[in-house]
Amino acid sequence: MAGLEGYERVYRGRPLEPWEAGGGYPSKYHDREVIRPLDIPVVHPLAQNSPPQDDDTTVKKYVGLGCGLASLITENLLIHPFIVLRRQCQVNPVATKYHLVPITLVPVIIRLHQSQGLNILWKGIGSVLIVRGLALAVEDLVSKVTPWPKEITCNSSLRAFGQHLLLKCVAIGIVSPFYSASLVETVQSEIASERPGIFDVFRDGAIRLLEVTNKGRLIPIYALLPATVACGLAKYLFALIVRGVTSRIMHIRHKHSQEATGAYSRDLVSETVVQDIELHSALISTCAADVVFYPLETVILRLHLQGTRTIIDNLDDGRSVTPLLTGYSGAVDCYRTIIATEGPLGLYKGFGALILQFAAHVLVLRTTKWIITEITSMLRPKPKPIKPQHSYYNEI
Template sequence: MAGLSGYDRVYRGRQLDSRQYQDNLSEKYYDRDFIRPLDLTSLPILSEENYQSDNDIAIKKSVGIGCGLVSLITENLLIHPFIVLRRQCQVNPRATTYHLVPITLIPVMIRLHQTQGLNTLWKGIGSVLLIRGLTLGIEDLLSKITPWPKEIDNNSSIKAFGQHILLKCVSIGIVAPFYSASLVETVQSEIASEKPGILDVFRDGAIRLLEVGTKGRLIPIYALLTPHITYGVAKYLFGLIVRNVVTRIMFLRDRRSQEKLVKLHATLISMCAADVAFYPLETVLHRLHLQGTRTIIDNLDSGRSVMPLLTGYNGAFDCYRTIINSEGTMGLYKGFGALVLQFGIHFLVLKATKYILTEIGTIFKTKSKVVKTPGQMYYNDA
């Protein structure tokens, strides 16, 4: 200020050294610690929206994994009784009750439980799981020793797609005799037949493979390869198309959908659609596999007796014509009610699991934590 340039700096009557004052201005004020405001620009501010978004993604991911695990258990274990009922209905040409709707199967299941116990609905489950594992193992082995890809996607070339289908044909053909042996185990009555061992499916499959000549009414496995492979590949391609279409539709409807859940629902819908579309061909194929095997099955008209399988089909076309002429068109859909129960329960289990896991995730979800900027915050350098 004008007129004060010649005066020394003083504090409470004492003169201050100007040099000391300049050097210590940033840290000291008259030999005392200088308190500076805390710079908050470097502190991470947690946004409430970001926190909730990350939390929701984690919950959706956990729900997807949980639903996938439960769906796998349901597909391989819980719905097996309905596969048993459906196959027993399909292969019985003398059945007068077709069980086209689920309600007619309920009293039959109760009677089977009363006469044979609950285990009768789980027969053959070991061989079914072994066949599924064998199929996966063969596909994996073929993909390693050949250039045929085990999986394909939308970016795969036509050549890769053709090689993938070839891999499916070979694996289905190799598993065919063991599939036939597993089919026998799932339909034969336990009260009129000896209970098979866990690995008997491989022994019986090998025997069926070595029977190259006709033995009575038994159809050689090589004569069944063409319809068996055709059925397997056609059903796989149909399911693949349905799954891709459903996946695209679900993503278009909700782009924020959890990818694993979308694929899980699309896979289940494609399986259901494929089983419904190819049900008549499956009925024909199962009857050809069991012809001449001397299998005794449960009589699902009453649920209290057994009956032998006695058929004399000359091939797939003859079997189809015979069923149409003697049993009507609906004869190709015998046991369809079991299929409805199978996928109905599968969908209900999946929906219930998703709801329960979502509720659990909501309960345990931590409340959003937001760091607010305080009005005054200081720290001491000393």
Template sequence: MMAGLESYDRVYRGKPDRSWENEKNFPYIYHGQEVIRPLDVPVVHPLVEDSPPSEDVTVKKYIGACCGLATLITETLLVHPLIVLRRQCQVNPGLNKYHIIPITLVPVVIRLHQTQGINTLWKGIGSVLLVKGMLLAIEDFISKITPWPKEITCNSSLKTFGQHVLLKCVSIGLVTPFYSASLVETVQSEIASESPGILDVFRDGAIRLVEVSNKGRLIPIYSLLPPTIAHGVSKYLFTLAIQGVTSRIMHIRQKQSQEIRGAYSRDLSEAIAQDIELQSSLISTFVAEALFYPWETVIHRLHLQGTRTIIDNLDTGRSVTPLLTGYSGASDCYSTIISTEGPLGLYKGFGALILEFTAKVVVVRVIKWVLTELQTVLRPKPKLTRDTSPYWYYSDT
């Protein structure tokens, strides 16, 4: 060491070399003065709050899954009374009040509850669930024994798309007799007919299937297959198309909003993607139901013709009325409705459809809000991290 520099501190990379402080014989008293060592200063990383724990992502996944489950429960249970009202309006050619707007249904529902009890609008719910389960089971079974795919994507080939459509056609065709029996159970009046058993839909569907000849005004099931299959497949494909378009638009708008906030990312988070898919599904389903509503009215009237069904009179809500029609087919039914009931006759009970989707949106939003609040309460608090080095301000970085 150069002369005269013995008392200078050793320097490493322009910073004092403090390795001597770790020596065991470090003096705490120097020339009668106490040596003050630097305190350990905790280092709180500035981005600690910007890095949510992995549990937060898991909770968001559960929120999307629960919202989807809530939509399924809403479709099958909570809105069933509105489906009953809508179908009773559709199939009644003598209905004077068309119930295009929801408000006109309120006094009718009150009178129905007064005369028949609160359970009157939940009739046929068991058969509806059985038919839906049967449709899903048939699709799954056929997709396993054939190369026909149960689902398709935007990247599917034309052959795959055709096979998927063929799967839908066969599944809807096989379920049609049981759908017809379920339709009778949902619209018939409980005060004018016996309550059906939970498995009667299979018996009545089988009877409808074997009746291949005209029996009075009853339309044979083979004549109902083409319009029913065409209606079901067309509405399904239209729903897929509208859902794809709305989902794409929502993704673009979400990315644009991120760019405006300066937080653009190539891929959206899974929670946002689930929310977009849920919203696009609700929108596409409502648009498809509204567009195909007249076709559904025609189909339902053809299915109930000749079944000797007695339904509630939704003009008053206190009486019943028989269904007496004589349509020769789908085109005759359509032209007869236009000539005798007017174009709005195809939209009888549309107010119940509006109430149905309003209930779905409200329930999904309420459940999503509840789950989001639970997420806020249950979210673990971020932990502060400390630098293990006692002299962080001397580090090379």
């Protein structure tokens, strides 16, 4: 206002300080540093710098991929020594030790390594992989030249399901001669026979296919097809049912666990959760099918090896060898002979190796999951710490 330029501004009878009059704030007040309200950083705990929410999804994705790869490698490579052990037990009709538990196999494995080397339990791995690849190739080829589907889902029609089973039967029948040749390579002793070549399985399989007449005790492949196809198809159907039921139960349990938290997570139907559930359900179904059909598999293996003049390692002591001399006329006769001469437990010879097989499989998956989780946690950026809030009033 005009005429008041020379008067000081006062408040309640005292002159106003420059900072009270709208000027700059003083840097100190009563020898204490002054902090203006706008200079105090206020960070809400929920708004702090933290890793993106997608990091957890990325970690789960890598864990799922790693476990899937580990499971694939384990199924085709790491469990082969246990397959060799259990097959040698299953096909030996004169063995006195049944090896129903894993502990009895430990000294035998040690003696085999001492007498024949570290690679004794990896024999036949090449032919086994070739037969598995051949089975996949046959299924793929047949599915392309016929309307039979190679894969089915829960929404598939009954007709498609029947065609899919027919495809499996054809694939098992075509691969059976080569399966017989591969079986010989996995059980024969390397100290009593020559080591086969990588592609000998094709030659021996073709010879077995062309042998249509009985030569000694050798059973023609066409006589083995009904039992082999029936066993393979029944085992596949059982594993398919167990896998579907197990997967459904795991989905329901995951849903209930989400409901217990009070809200559904976005991972309820995510790809990582589905992948983890499918991996575990596949492992459970494979284990259940192998356990249930173990006696029938014992019968099928003995029929395929009869008359092949195969010499196997004697797993009673792990140091000697023994020839396979059997004279079964068919699957029923083989079953009755085993029950009569070896007892009901004779159908479960080598079951301890199957227990070791699945224990190793689970251990590999658990170890892989732990290692990948730890590595991704180490590589994930750490959240920045929250700066402590400065309180001016606490200092006064």
